[in-house]
Amino acid sequence: MSESDDQVASVPASPKPPSASYLSSPAISAPPSQLQSPSLSRSPFFQTPQHPRTTTKTITRHEKTYSHTPQVFSAPVSQLHSPSLSRSPFLGTPDHPVTMPASGARTPLGYIRSRNLTPKFLTPLASPLRKALxxxxxxxxxxxxxxxxxxxxxxxxxxxxxxxxxxxxxxxxxxxxxxxxxxxxxxxxxxxxxxxxxxxxxxxxxxxxxxxxxxxxxxxxxxxxxxxxxxxxxxxxxxxxxxxxxxxxxxxxxxxxxxxxxxxxxxxxxxxxxxxxxxxxxxxxxxxxxxxxxxxxxxxxxxxxxxxxxxxxxxxxxxxxxxxxxxxxxxxxxxxxxxxxxxxxxxxxxxxxxxxxxxxxxxxxxxxxxxxxxxxxxxxxxxxxxxxxxxxxxxxxxxxxxxxxxxxxxxxxxxxxxxxxxxxxxxxxxxxxxxxxxxxxxxxxxxxxxxxxxxxxxxxxxxxxxxxxxxxxxxxxxxxxxxxxxxxxxxxxxxxxxxxxxxxxxxxxxxxxxxxxxxxxxxxxxxxxxxxxxxxxxxxxxxxxxxxxxxxxxxxxxxxxxxxxxxxxxxxxxxx
The missing domain is CATH 1.10.4160.10 (Hydantoin permease)
Structure with missing residues (x-):
């Protein structure tokens, strides 16, 4: 089995913590229009997760650890500068770390679809709430x-x-x-x-x-x-x-x-x-x-x-x-x-x-x-x-x-x-x-x-x-x-x-x-x-x-x- 092909780090099973090499996927940067968003710094998609999402498989006295660094995902354009941006489900911080399932989509977009995180409404740029402010x-x-x-x-x-x-x-x-x-x-x-x-x-x-x-x-x-x-x-x-x-x-x-x-x-x-x-x-x-x-x-x-x-x-x-x-x-x-x-x-x-x-x-x-x-x-x-x-x-x-x-x-x-x-x-x-x-x-x-x-x-x-x-x-x-x-x-x-x-x-x-x-x-x-x-x-x-x-x-x-x-x-x- 070639470990270089699938980028899997194989280590012998031991009490010591495994030394894993992580996949590095290209970061998708936020467009310039989002850089001034008031809630950008609070978005979980722009922060390093506190708990890496891993999938572990045991194969004959070896552990294969799959580690994924999530891609940066930007908020929809229609939510920029919205007064309710900090309350949007897209940008809210989860109450507890989410573990990636052993099977299923492992891409950020697939994960979002599986969790049905689409907000109930999208606040338009010309919202009357801007007048409320x-x-x-x-x-x-x-x-x-x-x-x-x-x-x-x-x-x-x-x-x-x-x-x-x-x-x-x-x-x-x-x-x-x-x-x-x-x-x-x-x-x-x-x-x-x-x-x-x-x-x-x-x-x-x-x-x-x-x-x-x-x-x-x-x-x-x-x-x-x-x-x-x-x-x-x-x-x-x-x-x-x-x-x-x-x-x-x-x-x-x-x-x-x-x-x-x-x-x-x-x-x-x-x-x-x-x-x-x-x-x-x-x-x-x-x-x-x-x-x-x-x-x-x-x-x-x-x-x-x-x-x-x-x-x-x-x-x-x-x-x-x-x-x-x-x-x-x-x-x-x-x-x-x-x-x-x-x-x-x-x-x-x-x-x-x-x-x-x-x-x-x-x-x-x-x-x-x-x-x-x-x-x-x-x-x-x-x-x-x-x-x-x-x-x-x-x-x-x-x-x-x-x-x-x-x-x-x-x-x-x-x-x-x-x-x-x-x-x-x-x-x-x-x-x-x-x-x-x-x-x-x-x-x-x-x-x-x-x-x-x-x-x-x-x-x-x-x-x-x-x-x-x-x-x-x-x-x-x-x-x-x-x-x-x-x-x-x-x-x-x-x-x-x-x-x-x-x-x-x-x-x-x-x-x-x-x-x-x-x-x-x-x-x-x-x-x-x-x-x-x-x-x-x-x-x-x-x-x-x-x-x-x-x-x-x-x-x-x-x-x-x-x-x-x-x-x-x-x-x-x-x-x-």
Whole structure:
């Protein structure tokens, strides 16, 4: 037998390890296009195996050892630069060494066919997963800021936050708009405003993530700066956004403090000998509770608080309108629009009423912040759970807003006070309703004001903490966070005491924030998405954006005119 012909090393059987000569087969080198593959160094086909694959045959006191050096085998071209290259079965490292069978194919290609290592899918070069990698581009400071510190939100969290921020004490003032608009125009304006703001919500949710630049716009002002430029974006949005955040927090202290005083008077009536606190002292008590609750670190940590706020908002809206309708309407009620002194007064009063309607649909300044609390990738983008949560929450908002507007105006007509439904309920049915119903309504309003403050203050907390984070390149220490949030709470208390009439200028506030809700999202969609010129999408967004800006100017003028004409009692530092 000629051992040179088959390249077999024959050695006598002995305890000593055999000295084998190995077959040397020509290496098949990887093509140049594969040399930069991220997982090339981990591929078993490019490494020397830890255990040589051998086949041993015993022939008359001799051992013949067949040893094979595997050929270098490259990954398919379609898998180059794939994000899932390291998880491909071609390039995965086996859990245990594989021994070549005594018979069968001994070539690498034959071995691969026998093991059926073909992956279930081959990722093409132009895969959308390459865009998914770009979606992970985040601001390095985001992990240290309260809005984006936690990104484990879901559709339920989105529904809780959206419902808590989308409905509040402003809904109680909606029937006041019907005094000027009447039945027909009141319902038409309410329906149109609801549909319009729901459409702009859809635009904002779909603008949150950019598949082109790979950036998540986690704040409303970030999206505005990307669409309009930093200078114009700050000019257009900074004041309305901060006004919505800070102004709503001040109004919540006014509402919560005033309602706390009323609740105490209902529960502890004339039979109680305890001395009541002044309005300022009730404001301070409510502020202390707010400051204590505001120490929760980030947006996701207040999801339970937002759930309580959402339930209490639905609860007091439902309780107040059902109690008002159940007691039947007043005997001398009238539904005719209030007659103005002149035609000009009538026009501006109508615009002021539209501002009240728009102000009831707030919360757009928090939509991107809420969506930023969710994880996102190409397979599971944050748009899907966010849109589910928004649809669920706004279904409940519609079930609260429309009944309280229509039912409240039906029950009180033109006699409804400017402060809203709760005041009307306590004023006209103080003797008819039981103490438990009145106390329940007040308690729900107090809890809702306490919980809503947290989500509306979060953008301000985020902005204040970002100053420290950007400057020192590290997260805020816990003691500084406590100081920042406590300071904001007590400064808001001072403004609430100084300007206790903010709830009486709802029309003016609605005109100021109207572009944030109805106009700017349309312009940002046109700027970023760039729809085809003169298409239906292009015409719709241009029309809504221009009409929204014009309406904002008219509503602001109407709000100012209404304040001057009706003589709102501006009592500074005199909370009632």
């Amino acid at each position: 770009r979606l992970t581009k985040l601001d390095p400071h985001d992990a240290w800021l309260p809005i984006t510190e936690s990104r484990n939100g879901n559709a339920f969290y989105a529904a809780f936050h959206t419902l808590c921020s989308g409905i509040g004490f402003e809904a109680l003032i909606l029937p006041v708009a019907f005094i000027f608009l009447g039945w027909a125009w009141g319902i038409i304006s309410l329906v149109c405003a609801f549909i319009w703001q729901f459409y702009t919500l859809f635009l904002l949710i779909n603008l949150h993530e950019s598949t082109e630049t790979g950036i998540r716009y986690s704040r409303y002002m970030q999206l505005a700066n990307a669409a309009f430029g930093e200078r114009l974006g700050n000019f257009l949005t900074k004041f309305p956004i901060m006004y919505l955040s800070v102004g709503t927090c001040i109004a919540l202290i006014i509402t919560g403090g005033t309602t706390s005083r009323v609740f105490f008077q209902i529960v502890c009536d004339s039979s109680c000998k305890a001395d009541t606190l002044t309005a300022t002292e009730w404001y301070l008590v409510f502020t202390c509770a707010i400051v204590l609750l505001s120490q929760l670190p980030n947006m996701n940590s207040i999801a339970g608080i937002s759930l309580v706020g959402a339930l209490t908002a639905v609860g007091y809206c439902t309780t107040i309108w059902i109690a008002s309708v159940a007691e039947d309407r007043l005997s001398n009620v009238s539904y005719d629009p209030i007659k103005a002194k002149s035609h000009v007064s009538k026009v501006f009063n109508n615009f002021n009423a539209l501002g009240i309607v728009v102000f009831a649909f707030k919360g757009h300044n928090l939509i991107l912040e809420i969506q930023a609390t969710m994880p996102s990738n190409e397979k599971h983008p944050s748009t899907i759970p966010m849109w589910k949560g928004v649809k669920a929450s706004y279904t409940l908002i519609a079930m609260c807003v429309f009944p309280i507007s229509i039912g409240g105006f039906w029950a009180y007509g033109n006699l409804i006070p400017s402060t809203g439904m709760l005041t009307a309920l306590l004023a006209f049915h103080a003797q008819d309703l039981s103490k438990s119903i009145k106390g329940l309504a007040c308690m729900l309003v107090i809890i809702n004001s306490l919980t809503s403050f947290q989500i509306y203050a979060m953008p301000t907390f985020d902005e204040m903490e970002s100053i420290y984070v950007v400057r020192y390149k590290k997260p805020c220490p816990w003691w500084l966070r406590v100081v920042i949030r406590s300071s904001f709470g007590f400064v808001s208390f001072l403004f609430a005491v100084a300007f206790p009439f903010l709830d009486a200028v709802a029309g003016l506030v609605g005109g100021i924030v109207l572009p944030v809700t109805l106009a700017y999202p349309c312009f940002m969609w046109l700027k970023i998405k760039k729809p085809q010129v003169y298409s239906l999408e292009w015409l719709l967004n241009w029309g809504l954006g221009v009409f929204g800006m014009g309406l904002s100017v008219l509503v602001v003028i109407g709000g100012l005119y209404s304040i001057i004409d009706t003589g709102v009692d501006l009592k500074f530092f005199k909370p009632q």
